[in-house]
Amino acid sequence: MVALVQSVWLLVLLTPACRGGDPHPAPDNMSPIMNLKLDSRKKMLTWNYRRHVSQQNCSIQTPGDPDTSTVPRVGDNDTYFCTFPNAVLHRGASLRVRGISDGDAFQEVLTFNNSGVEGTGAVNFSCLIYDVRFMNCSWAPGPAAPADAQYRLYAWLSADDEEKECVHYITDSTETHVGCHFDQLGEPKRTDNYFFFVNGTSKDTAIEFVDFTPFVAVNMEKYNPPANITVRYNGSNHIIRWDNPVIRFDLASHILYYELDLQRKGGFPKKDPVFQRGQDRNVYLVPGSEAKMQSTLRMRVRHLRNKIWSEWTDPVRFGIPEEGDGTMVSLAVLVVVAAALPMVVMFFCKNLSGRVMNKLSAHGRVMGMAVRASANSPQGKLRHGG
Known part of the structure; x- marks a missing residue:
């Protein structure tokens, strides 16, 4: 009896050691994925693995669009990620990660929904580059947006860039943001794409966010x-x-x-x-x-x-005016005037010359009379008599 008790006690002591010291082991069918999250602005799905995985891929499905698949990449802290830059998420999306772990296939699904009330998001969004270095974007409030809805625009050039909020908003008569002016677009490259994201706030209503496929910059210029x-x-x-x-x-x-x-x-x-x-x-x-x-x-x-x-x-x-055109009459008048102009000038010059000569002649007679009068005066006689 004592020997049996000792054997049972020894089995109790050895069992945790055989399990590697984990009193709560994970079930064999538990997904190897942890921390599956979606950044809706950057359209990036991230996660971590709790054990080794091979042959992995990820995909996204959005309403009205075909499924898109890509191969995951690994970043800092063994965090895996997939990006879907061409996806439009504001209508909702279903994202999947598939792979092989310990010889068994697995799949993890994340369902994403827009938290805003339908019809409150911005509509009629467009952007235009003009005068080489400026850009304007514009939109209108959604048809179901409350009166106090306020919108904010974020923009970035690639998935690796940090998004930046609009600095120069354009407002309507109620001070609602309905556009944005960009006056610093940076150095242009033919591969430039612009990413935009518009969300909103209201005191009582959740406002839908709106996202878009990338805007190809070379096709945006006026x-x-x-x-x-x-x-x-x-x-x-x-x-x-x-x-x-x-x-x-x-x-x-x-x-x-x-x-x-x-x-x-x-x-x-x-x-x-x-x-x-x-x-x-x-x-x-x-x-x-x-x-x-x-x-x-x-x-x-x-x-x-x-x-x-x-x-x-x-x-x-x-164009060359045809005969009978009023323009031809004007040209004929100009020709006549041009031909007569030299004769008119000669006439004025001759007339002016005659007047000048007459004035000089009259001036000469006056001077002659003055000289003779001076000679006949007593003073003149004295000067000449000496």
Whole structure:
């Protein structure tokens, strides 16, 4: 009996040691993932593992979009992460991490929902780069937004950048933020993408946040109008030349797309516009059949692959007036005046010369009389008698 008790006591002592000292071991079917979290601004899913994992991947599913998968990366403190920069999260999302651990497949799912009330988030969001170095973004309050809703815009250039809140808000008549002006865009690169995130606050209502797919910077620019437009007639055609506008990004000239609006004066039907790709030296020849017609020209330009047109240039008038045109009468008058001008000048010069000679002659007679009178005076006689 004593031997049996000692054997049982020895078994109690040895059992914890055989389990590695853990009185509460994890079940074999427990997920190896810990601390699964989503940063909705950076669209980054992060987590840690409690044991070795292989063949892992992560994916996201959002309403109306196909599933997107990627391979996790490891960062500081053995934290794994996946980023989904093109995902739109404000409509909700389902994120999954899959892998193999100890020979068994596992899956962990995180369901994400927008905590704001539907219809309170900002709507009609858009951004535009202009004058090479400035950018404006604008939006409108959501249709279900309360009167005290206030919105805030955050922007960054890549997933590795820290988001920055707008510094120069544009407000409406109720002081609600409805836009943002950026006056420091930094040095441009053709690979620039802009990321935006708009959230809001209200005393009584949770405001939806709104996020977007990345804005491709080269497609956001509104160009200045074409510059230095000239029209020259070579005897048979009018030759139109112009310079490409100064733009923010270093792009080839053929990526520019021009519209020329050429209209004839005198009640002619409206002409269809002319479209032309950019060149290093831009030239357009007006057809010879239209060379003598009085015409006007205005132009605008955009990037070939977007729809953001520049403003129109001021109208440029050109053409050779036809016979009977009031302009020809004016030219004839100018020719007559130019021909008569030398004769008029000669007449005035001759008349002026005669007047001067007459005045000099009269002045000479007066001086002669004064000299004779002086000689006949007593003083004069004394001077001459000596």
